[in-house]
Amino acid sequence: MDKPEIPDDKAKRRPITARQLARMLGVSQSAVSRAFTPGASIAPDLRDRIKQFAEEVDYHPNAIASMLSKSRTNIVGIVVSDMQNPFYPALIEKLSRSLQRVGLQSLLFNITKGSNLEEQLSALRRYNVDAVIIISATILSGQTLRWATEGRAALLINRVVEDADLSCVICDNVAGSRAIADHFYETGRRRVAYVSGLSHTTTNRERQNAFVTRVAELGMTLCARVDAGEYSYEAGRRAAMEIVERGGADAIFFANDILAAGGLDALREEAGLSVPDDIAVAGFDDIALASWPHYALTTFRQPVDEIIAVAVGMIEDGSCYPGRPITIKRLPGELIVRSSSHRISDS
Amino acid sequence: MDKPEIPDDKAKRRPITARQLARMLGVSQSAVSRAFTPGASIAPDLRDRIKQFAEEVDYHPNAIASMLSKSRTNIVGIVVSDMQNPFYPALIEKLSRSLQRVGLQSLLFNITKGSNLEEQLSALRRYNVDAVIIISATILSGQTLRWATEGRAALLINRVVEDADLSCVICDNVAGSRAIADHFYETGRRRVAYVSGLSHTTTNRERQNAFVTRVAELGMTLCARVDAGEYSYEAGRRAAMEIVERGGADAIFFANDILAAGGLDALREEAGLSVPDDIAVAGFDDIALASWPHYALTTFRQPVDEIIAVAVGMIEDGSCYPGRPITIKRLPGELIVRSSSHRISDS
DNA sequence: TTGAAAGCGATACCAC
DNA sequence: GTGGTATCGCTTTCAA
Numbered sequence: 001m002d003k004p005e006i007p008d009d010k011a012k013r014r015p016i017t018a019r020q021l022a023r024m025l026g027v028s029q030s031a032v033s034r035a036f037t038p039g040a041s042i043a044p045d046l047r048d049r050i051k052q053f054a055e056e057v058d059y060h061p062n063a064i065a066s067m068l069s070k071s072r073t074n075i076v077g078i079v080v081s082d083m084q085n086p087f088y089p090a091l092i093e094k095l096s097r098s099l100q101r102v103g104l105q106s107l108l109f110n111i112t113k114g115s116n117l118e119e120q121l122s123a124l125r126r127y128n129v130d131a132v133i134i135i136s137a138t139i140l141s142g143q144t145l146r147w148a149t150e151g152r153a154a155l156l157i158n159r160v161v162e163d164a165d166l167s168c169v170i171c172d173n174v175a176g177s178r179a180i181a182d183h184f185y186e187t188g189r190r191r192v193a194y195v196s197g198l199s200h201t202t203t204n205r206e207r208q209n210a211f212v213t214r215v216a217e218l219g220m221t222l223c224a225r226v227d228a229g230e231y232s233y234e235a236g237r238r239a240a241m242e243i244v245e246r247g248g249a250d251a252i253f254f255a256n257d258i259l260a261a262g263g264l265d266a267l268r269e270e271a272g273l274s275v276p277d278d279i280a281v282a283g284f285d286d287i288a289l290a291s292w293p294h295y296a297l298t299t300f301r302q303p304v305d306e307i308i309a310v311a312v313g314m315i316e317d318g319s320c321y322p323g324r325p326i327t328i329k330r331l332p333g334e335l336i337v338r339s340s341s342h343r344i345s346d347s
Numbered sequence: 348m349d350k351p352e353i354p355d356d357k358a359k360r361r362p363i364t365a366r367q368l369a370r371m372l373g374v375s376q377s378a379v380s381r382a383f384t385p386g387a388s389i390a391p392d393l394r395d396r397i398k399q400f401a402e403e404v405d406y407h408p409n410a411i412a413s414m415l416s417k418s419r420t421n422i423v424g425i426v427v428s429d430m431q432n433p434f435y436p437a438l439i440e441k442l443s444r445s446l447q448r449v450g451l452q453s454l455l456f457n458i459t460k461g462s463n464l465e466e467q468l469s470a471l472r473r474y475n476v477d478a479v480i481i482i483s484a485t486i487l488s489g490q491t492l493r494w495a496t497e498g499r500a501a502l503l504i505n506r507v508v509e510d511a512d513l514s515c516v517i518c519d520n521v522a523g524s525r526a527i528a529d530h531f532y533e534t535g536r537r538r539v540a541y542v543s544g545l546s547h548t549t550t551n552r553e554r555q556n557a558f559v560t561r562v563a564e565l566g567m568t569l570c571a572r573v574d575a576g577e578y579s580y581e582a583g584r585r586a587a588m589e590i591v592e593r594g595g596a597d598a599i600f601f602a603n604d605i606l607a608a609g610g611l612d613a614l615r616e617e618a619g620l621s622v623p624d625d626i627a628v629a630g631f632d633d634i635a636l637a638s639w640p641h642y643a644l645t646t647f648r649q650p651v652d653e654i655i656a657v658a659v660g661m662i663e664d665g666s667c668y669p670g671r672p673i674t675i676k677r678l679p680g681e682l683i684v685r686s687s688s689h690r691i692s693d694s
Numbered sequence: 695t696t697g698a699a700a701g702c703g704a705t706a707c708c709a710c
Numbered sequence: 711g712t713g714g715t716a717t718c719g720c721t722t723t724c725a726a
Contacts, residue, residue: 014418015498017719028697033721043695063473064420065719067411068702071361075454080440084635089436093427096457105470106455107422110443123452126410151362233639265641288431292580294612294641364703375713380705388711412703415718 016059025053036061067128076315077129079109079121079148081138085231085258087285088135091157091304095133098312104130113138121148131315133157134166153321155311158302160202160328167320169310169329173206173284176300179335180253180282181214183298187341189251189280193224195239195263197231197255204255207284211253223249228259236262237270244271250279251341257283257290257299264295264340280341290338298341301334363406372400383408414475423662424476426456426468426495428485432578432605434632435482438504438651442480445659451477460485468495478662480504481513500668502658505649507549507675514667516657516676520553520631523647526682527600527629528561530645534688536598536627540571542586542610544578544602551602554631558600570596575606583609584617591618597626598688604630604637604646611642611687627688637685645688648681 018032025032027050034040035050054060067073076099083089096106107129111120117140124132131153134145142163145154149166156168184192194211196204208225215222224243228235236259243249244267252267254260260283267273267281275281283290286301310329314320319327365379372379374397381387382397401407414420423446430436443453454476458467464487471479478500481492489510492501496513503515531539541558543551555572562569571590575582583606590596591614599614601607607630614620614628622628630637633648657676661667666674 019719029720030697030722031695033719034696037721041695046695060469060473062475062719063470064411064414064475065702066721068415068704068719069721071702073411078455083436083440086433086436089430089433089439092436092455093430093457096455097459100457100467100470105474106457108425108439108443108453108455110440110447110453112444120447122407123410123447126407127452128409128411233635237640262639265639269641288580292609292612293584294616366703376704377706377713377715378711381712384705390711393711409703412718413705415703415720416705418718 015062016057018059018061021050021054021057021059024057025050033061071128073128073130074103075105075107075127075129076131076133077107077109077124077127079111079124079132079134079136079140081111081113081136082231083110085256086287086289087256087258087302090287091135091308094304095135095157095308095311098308099315102312102316104312104315111136111138111140117144118147124148125150128152131155131320133311133315134159149322151322153315153318155314155320157307157311158203165326167314167324167326167328169307169314169331170203171300171302171307171333172330173203174210176284176333176335177207177210177253178214179300180284180298181211181218181220183282183335183337183341184251184253184280185218185220187280189220191221191223191249192251192253193226193243193249194222195236195243195252195254195259196225196227197235197259198229199227207255223247228255231256231258233258233262233265235259236264237266239263240266241270244273248279252279252281254281254283257285257287257297259283260297260299260340261289261295264297275340276342282341286336290336296338296340298338299336301336303331303333306331362409363404365406365408368397368401368404368406371404372397380408418475420475420477421450422452422454422474422476423478423480424454424456424471424474426458426471426479426481426483426487428458428460428483429578430457432603433634433636434603434605434649437634438482438655441651442482442504442655442658445655446662449659449663451659451662458483458485458487464491465494471495472497475499478502478667480658480662481506496669498669500662500665502661502667504654504658505550512673514661514671514673514675516654516661516678517550518647518649518654518680519677520550521557523631523680523682524554524557524600525561526647527631527645528558528565528567530629530682530684530688531598531600531627532565532567534627536567538568538570538596539598539600540573540590540596541569542583542590542599542601542606543572543574544582544606545576546574554602570594575602578603578605580605580609580612582606583611584613586610587613588617591620595626598629599626600629600631602631604632604634604644606630607644607646607687608636608642611644623687623689629688633683637683643685643687645685646683648683650678650680653678 022029034042035047135157145164226239228239240263264281283299290297369376381389382394482504492511573586575586587610630646637644
């Protein structure tokens with residue numbers, strides 16, 4: 001008796017089934033099934049008659065039963081870990097909408113670092129989701145990922161995991177970071193710094209390596225490289241102050257926008273510096289906040305819509321099913337210059 | 348052939364079933380079922396033997412089949428509409444975690460204002476979710492809600508819909524708004540203004556009415572009441588400027604934090620006012636941004652954890668199943684005073 | 695095109 | 711405590 005007692009008055013009245021509908025109409029159950037299957041071979045008038053009657057008696061095909069016989073759920077599991085970074089909620093919202101548009105529902109798996117990952121992900125397998133989309137900066141080992149997605153379509157967004165044999169679609173971090181470095185150079189900055197979020201993530205490694213490399217190529221000085229430890233506003237503030245205390249810089253590239261927002265506020269309010277006159281700030285992602293006049297953050301925009309379109313496309317056309325060759329789609333983003341990084345000299 | 352071709356090499360290998368497992372072990376299928384049913388009457392050693400063997404051959408009970416026979420999905424549908432307001436992603440994240448903790452998965456329904464609501468919600472019924480949680484400021488008519496949730500547990504969070512016969516759990520908007528008014532009064536403000544988000548939502552109506560009423564009781568002047576039209580940063584900026592142009596005020600209560608953030612920035616940067624010296628600003632929700640030093644927003648904190656605990660509790664104990672008397676839980680929040688509303692005079 | 699019947703993979707009731 | 715078996719509601723051959 002650990003399950004809730006459902007009062008019998010209304011709740012127990014089970015919904016009508018295809019069998020009942022068929023009997024009422026004097027047709028076969030198969031006919032009902034066909035009536036609700038687009039493209040099934042059934043006479044148009046029969047289909048109409050069934051559908052109309054179904055409407056009247058409020059019949060709806062039971063998706064669960066359909067899942068069982070078709071072994072297809074039309075559900076994709078979305079594995080998420082850090083909803084704190086506003087970039088992800090926005091992404092998830094658009095993604096789930098796009099999936100809905102092609103008849104797929106989103107089952108959310110919010111994983112937490114601490115506890116047993118396999119336990120958290122076991123539902124992914126038991127629910128027989130058709131596909132899994134992993135949107136998560138958290139470290140999920142290739143091993144865990146392989147286990148969790150075994151036998152079904154799977155896709156990583158914004159991450160690459162070398163040893164998991166998973167396809168992925170990501171923003172071109174390298175081009176983005178180089179663009180930021182170039183922009184700093186062109187606007188006269190020479191002493192730059194880099195702030196990482198979670199230093200071990202592939203996202204960060206790509207951005208950092210590309211930026212540092214380009215900075216060296218351009219002959220600029222990398223005065224500091226600070227690991228903020230997490231992707232948060234507060235961490236951004238701390239990182240910025242650390243850079244200031246270590247002697248400063250004339251431009252800082254933060255690994256993402258939320259860090260940059262914190263950094264920018266700290267530079268202005270705590271360090272008393274002028275952004276962009278004393279120091280330029282740039283982020284990555286182009287979240288909503290970046291365009292707020294107060295921040296007006298120069299950043300590299302992730303092509304969210306394209307990322308989603310490609311991801312949904314890959315799930316639809318089956319190109320990320322197991323057995324298919326894995327593909328890595330790198331989508332171009334766009335440098336967005338705002339006033340957090342004006343020219344140092346217009347001369 | 349509209350469905351993706353799944354390559355046959357690995358994908359088609361169906362997972363092992365209870366029946367197969369039973370045969371391999373020379374026991375009945377019922378035994379296997381019992382082994383995986385906590386509290387079922389089965390000999391401990393038999394259970395161990397089965398579970399151990401299951402582990403070896405990688406058997407996992409198929410949740411879909413179980414759903415069909417139990418008519419219980421362990422899935423709750425979460426209906427959301429505005430993920431733009433950072434309050435909601437944060438809420439959803441915590442909610443889905445709490446649900447997972449009691450063995451419930453979250454199926455996300457992201458509804459869009461424009462298109463056909465019933466079509467968007469029809470999946471709710473077909474998927475036979477055990478319960479529906481509606482977190483949505485968007486206007487869903489009582490009629491639509493009744494239809495969408497018919498026959499299953501349902502719960503509104505942060506909203507009341509009078510004609511839908513749905514239980515709900517909400518923050519005490521009235522106490523919160525009165526607290527803000529009191530706080531303005533105590534800190535010496537006398538000419539106040541109110542900015543609404545979506546003026547027709549119950550959330551807004553409660554906050555607005557309570558605030559306006561309390562303002563009158565205290566003998567303060569309500570200089571302006573502006574409808575921002577949406578809950579966004581930009582709308583907050585516009586509303587603040589409108590108040591300034593209409594003659595100003597010495598305190599503004601924004602219907603939520605994201606509006607307040609925009610308003611605060613506009614007051615400082617566009618209107619050149621000092622917050623809180625010239626004008627005080629308060630919001631509602633206590634989202635992450637409110638505690639950022641740059642905003643340091645005075646606000647009324649919604650008791651998110653309690654809201655979620657109560658909501659999950661109501662779903663678990665069945666108290667929001669149809670046929671049960673509907674309940675409206677109003678949970679107390681907490682006034683958080685920060686520096687966007689310092690005293691005007693300490694004398 | 696249509697209907698009959700055999701699954702899909704569990705659960706639950708029934709004897710033993 | 712254990713094994714047989716009907717059942718959940720739909721999909722899908724297979725004949726007609």
